[in-house]
Amino acid sequence: MNLFSLTIHEASDKLRKREVSSQELTEAVFQRVAETDGLIRSYITLCREAAIAQAKEADERLKREAPSSPLLGIPVALKDNLLTQGLRTTCASRILDNFISPYDSTVVAKVRSAGAVITGKTNLDEFAMGSSAENSAFFPTRNPWHLERVPGGSSGGSAASVAADQCIAALGTDTGGSIRQPAAFCGIVGLKPTYGRVSRYGVIAFASSMDQVGPMTKDVRDCALLLEAISGHDPADSTSVNCPVPSYSKSLTGDIAGLRLGVPKEYFTSGLQWTVDEAVTDAIRQLEKCGAIIEEVSLPHAEYAMAVYYIIATAEASSNLARYDGMRYGHRAAGRDLAETYMLTRAEGFGPEVKRRIMLGTYALSAGYYDEYYLKAQKVRTLVCRDFDTAFKHCDAIVTPTSPSTAFKMGEKIQNPLQMYLSDICTISINLAGVPAISVPCGLDREGLPIGMQVIGKHFDEPTILRVAYAYEQQTEWHRKKPALSHA
Amino acid sequence: MKLTSEVVARVAQLARLRLLPEELNQLTIELQSILQYMDKLREIDTSEIEPFTQAVYSSNAFRDDLVTNDPNTDAILANAPATAKTFFKVPKIIE
Numbered sequence: 001m002n003l004f005s006l007t008i009h010e011a012s013d014k015l016r017k018r019e020v021s022s023q024e025l026t027e028a029v030f031q032r033v034a035e036t037d038g039l040i041r042s043y044i045t046l047c048r049e050a051a052i053a054q055a056k057e058a059d060e061r062l063k064r065e066a067p068s069s070p071l072l073g074i075p076v077a078l079k080d081n082l083l084t085q086g087l088r089t090t091c092a093s094r095i096l097d098n099f100i101s102p103y104d105s106t107v108v109a110k111v112r113s114a115g116a117v118i119t120g121k122t123n124l125d126e127f128a129m130g131s132s133a134e135n136s137a138f139f140p141t142r143n144p145w146h147l148e149r150v151p152g153g154s155s156g157g158s159a160a161s162v163a164a165d166q167c168i169a170a171l172g173t174d175t176g177g178s179i180r181q182p183a184a185f186c187g188i189v190g191l192k193p194t195y196g197r198v199s200r201y202g203v204i205a206f207a208s209s210m211d212q213v214g215p216m217t218k219d220v221r222d223c224a225l226l227l228e229a230i231s232g233h234d235p236a237d238s239t240s241v242n243c244p245v246p247s248y249s250k251s252l253t254g255d256i257a258g259l260r261l262g263v264p265k266e267y268f269t270s271g272l273q274w275t276v277d278e279a280v281t282d283a284i285r286q287l288e289k290c291g292a293i294i295e296e297v298s299l300p301h302a303e304y305a306m307a308v309y310y311i312i313a314t315a316e317a318s319s320n321l322a323r324y325d326g327m328r329y330g331h332r333a334a335g336r337d338l339a340e341t342y343m344l345t346r347a348e349g350f351g352p353e354v355k356r357r358i359m360l361g362t363y364a365l366s367a368g369y370y371d372e373y374y375l376k377a378q379k380v381r382t383l384v385c386r387d388f389d390t391a392f393k394h395c396d397a398i399v400t401p402t403s404p405s406t407a408f409k410m411g412e413k414i415q416n417p418l419q420m421y422l423s424d425i426c427t428i429s430i431n432l433a434g435v436p437a438i439s440v441p442c443g444l445d446r447e448g449l450p451i452g453m454q455v456i457g458k459h460f461d462e463p464t465i466l467r468v469a470y471a472y473e474q475q476t477e478w479h480r481k482k483p484a485l486s487h488a
Numbered sequence: 489m490k491l492t493s494e495v496v497a498r499v500a501q502l503a504r505l506r507l508l509p510e511e512l513n514q515l516t517i518e519l520q521s522i523l524q525y526m527d528k529l530r531e532i533d534t535s536e537i538e539p540f541t542q543a544v545y546s547s548n549a550f551r552d553d554l555v556t557n558d559p560n561t562d563a564i565l566a567n568a569p570a571t572a573k574t575f576f577k578v579p580k581i582i583e
Contacts, residue, residue, distance in 0.1 A: 086563075102563035195543045209543070238549035239542075307526045318503060325504070327578050332569035338579040343506035355505055359496070359515055360522060362503040376529050378539035383532070385540065417518055418525060434543020459544055 003028035004165040005482070008222040011168055012070040015062055022062070022073030025168075026055040026117050029075045033119070033166045036485060041141050042161035044080050045088050046120040051075065054117040061115060070225045072115030077167035079158050080121035081128055082213065083202035084108050087118075091204045092136040093126045095330045095349030105202025106237065107171060107213045107230045114229050119167045122157030126351045127321065128178055128206045130154050131423045134414050135353045142410070143185060144483040145449055149407035152182030158216045159186040163483060169226055170216045175207050176309055177403075177427025179214045180439040184402035184452025187441045187481060189223045189469070190216045192427075194460045195434030196241035198227075199234035207316040208239075210431040219479045220440065220470040224248035227462065243460060251463035252470040257291030259468065262395030266302040267426060273405040279443030279451040280401045283472060287399065290471050297391040297398065301383045305429040308384060310421055311364050311377035312432075318361030324349060356417060381432050388433045392458050397468050401426050402439040402452035426454060436462050440469045441478035450481075491520040 003025050006014070014020045030048050037043055058073035067073075078084060081091045083101040085108075090096045104112065112118070125135035133141040133156025141156045143149040144164040151160040155172030159182035162170050172179040174192035183190025191214045198213045205211060215226035228249065233242040263284060268277060288294050326332030326345030333348050335341030350358070364373035391398060404425055413420040430437045435456055442453040453472070457465040473479050493516045500507045500515075507515065561574055570577035 099567055100563070102560045102567070103557065196546070235549075235551055239546065241544055241546060301532075304529060304532065307528050310522065311526060322504075326569060328564075328576050329567035330569075335579070338581055339504075340506075341579050342504040346504055347506040350505070355507075355511075356515065356518060358503050358505065359499055360519060363495075363499045363519065363523075366499060366502060373523075373526060375539055376534060377526075379534035379537040380529055380532055381540035382537050383534075385543070418522055421522075432540075 002165070004032040006168060007218045008070055008074050008169050008225050011074055012067070012072070015073045016067060018062070022055040022058040022117060023052060025073065026051050026075050029119060029167060036164050037166060039142060039147060040144055040160050040164055041139050042122050042157040042164065042166055043077070043120045044090055044092065044123050044138060044157070047087060047118060051117050051119055058115050058117060067115070069114035069229060071111060071229055074116050074168050075119045076111055076116040077119045077122050077158055077161045077170040078108060079124055079155050079170070079172050081124060081173055081204040082108050082171060083204070084118070084121065087121065089121065089204070091127050092124045092138060093349065093351070093354070094137045095324050097331065099329055103202065106199035106234045108202065110230050111171070122161055122170060124157055125154035126354050127204070127317070128154040128173055128175060129317070129353050129357055131177070131181060131420050132413065133157060134410065135351060137351050140410060143407045144485055145187060146407065146447065148410055149449065150185065150410055152185035152407060154178040155216060156182050159183055159188060159190070162186070162188045162216050162218060164485060169218070169222055171213055171230070172216045173203060173211060173213050174431065175210045176313060176431050177424045179216060180427050180437060180452065180454060181403045181424065183216055183439040185407040185450065187450030187478070187483070188216060188218060189220055189438065189440050189479065190214065191223050191227060191438040191462070192430065192436060193227065193231065193462060194436045196239055197436070197460065197462070198230050199237040199240045201234055201236040205320040207313040208320060209316060210313065220466060220473045221249060221252060223438065224252060224466050246463055248462060248466055251467045253467060254471050254474050256287065256468055256471040259292045259397070260395040261287060261292045261294050261468065262297035262391050262398040263294060264297050264299045264302065264391065264398060264400060266299050267400040271404050271425070272401060273445070275445040276401050276403070276405060276451050280453050283442040283453045284399055286475055287468065287472055290475065295395055297394055299387040299391060299429065301380065301387050302429055304380050305384055305432060306421060306425055308377045308380045309428040309432060310360070311373050312381065314357045314361030315364045315374050316361070318358045318365065321354070321358055353417070384429055385433045388435055397464050398456040400454045400456065402454040403427070406445045406449035406451055430456055435459055436465060438465045438469050440473060441481070442472070442476070443478060444481065491516055491523060
């Protein structure tokens with residue numbers, strides 16, 4: 001067994017028993033990165049030297065005391081939209097190319113204080129806007145399962161790094177599916193927490209009413225452990241919710257007998273790749289065998305979620321990205337006066353997809369169009385939320401595919417924004433309603449590409465979706481499958 | 489509704505984005521097709537529906553007005569495109 005292939009709980013166990021040191025584990029991970037990242041390109045920034053120092057420190061702590069966190073000494077990768085003090089944080093944008101964060105985001109401070117070793121910053125679609133990691137201003141990331149395929153997005157670098165064993169676990173962010181869709185495409189586990197569960201302080205804002213940070217891991221147990229480490233109230237984020245963090249790993253009982261699982265017919269339509277349909281349907285049958293009660297539910301406004309999302313998310317983005325004006329940090333162009341400096345700074349600093357979304361959002365918020373687009377979208381968002389409230393009166397969790405297809409080819413959708421947006425169709429309603437959802441591997445298609453099943457829960461009911469995902473994982477081997485990386 | 493390049497140019501001005509003529513044309517076509525898709529929302533009668541405000545109910549979060557972060561002037565100024573002493577240096581804003 002290679003050290004880099006370990007999960008958090010396996011590695012933590014070996015560290016505790018002193019079978020292996022954090023330094024050995026960290027060096028093995030960096031060796032793996034050296035061997036594979038030339039082709040996959042998960043990382044924008046690697047911090048080998050600092051990581052080895054952190055690993056040595058973790059080894060000292062392990063000698064002195066019984067570890068208080070399972071993350072102590074574990075190499076973790078961070079999406080490059082999470083602020084990391086003293087480290088470059090780019091958001092995969094030219095406008096932040098040389099930005100060195102003066103402080104840590106709360107999630108990063110939490111994993112640091114738990115003793116995790118930070119391997120580096122992973123690639124993403126610029127400002128987390130995209131579904132393929134191709135919108136990075138620097139380079140695209142490739143899917144470890146098939147190098148001509150996208151890893152998904154926007155947390156494509158985090159997903160690829162976990163799948164290729166270039167870290168033990170990673171953090172991503174999810175505004176419309178950016179953790180779950182790449183997790184599905186790369187055959188790993190990814191969880192988008194309830195809105196307000198995890199602090200957004202120091203997370204570069206895209207759409208503030210939907211952004212959440214979450215774990216991307218090799219199995220469900222790791223997902224529970226990492227979620228527990230990053231959750232909790234933070235006075236620095238006024239939307240973070242002050243309610244106790246349960247022990248998520250305690251919900252991994254393997255027992256789902258009598259649990260009512262809803263299957264929304266709207267998610268199993270003709271737009272679904274048949275191999276995805278088949279794999280998710282099989283997985284639902286498996287859950288039924290474990291004693292779950294399967295019921296058909298309806299989310300009638302699902303078909304409107306995409307339109308609602310791309311109005312609200314772009315409106316919020318246009319407002320959030322107004323701060324990039326070239327005055328206090330980031331790129332500044334040489335204009336003749338202030339107005340031209342703004343216009344050129346933003347024209348040079350932002351890539352095409354970011355400009356497209358700023359334009360769409362500015363349009364939706366501008367005088368004369370506000371009622372027609374933004375207000376209308378917020379009203380339909382109310383209906384999308386009500387759909388979930390109604391469905392959850394009849395079931396404890398909802399099961400769907402994570403994505404309508406497996407990983408698509410690089411370049412396949414990049415010229416057609418609407419087609420790219422439609423690849424988020426199974427995940428965006430969840431962000432609109434603020435509920436939690438997890439993606440777990442549930443099969444491979446005929447080309448050997450991973451398929452993901454999504455389990456959606458009630459607000460703050462992460463324990464139930466983790467329980468369902470874990471019970472499924474116990475019955476299958478999908479999470480143990482690894483990309484061959486033969487051509488890497 | 490037909491989106492004109494004049495409207496797109498005005499939005500670009502509002503968003504402080506300088507667009508090249510070919511970018512303006514391309515965006516006009518792309519935004520037109522995206523907005524056409526958004527028109528789907530008109531199928532729903534929302535006259536009796538309240539607009540969404542928050543996913544999870546929370547009241548306003550108050551805190552004392554105290555400085556809690558460490559002064560970190562050097563690290564903050566290190567990211568600035570131009571500085572003078574402990575200030576950001578910016579283009580002239582008043583003619």
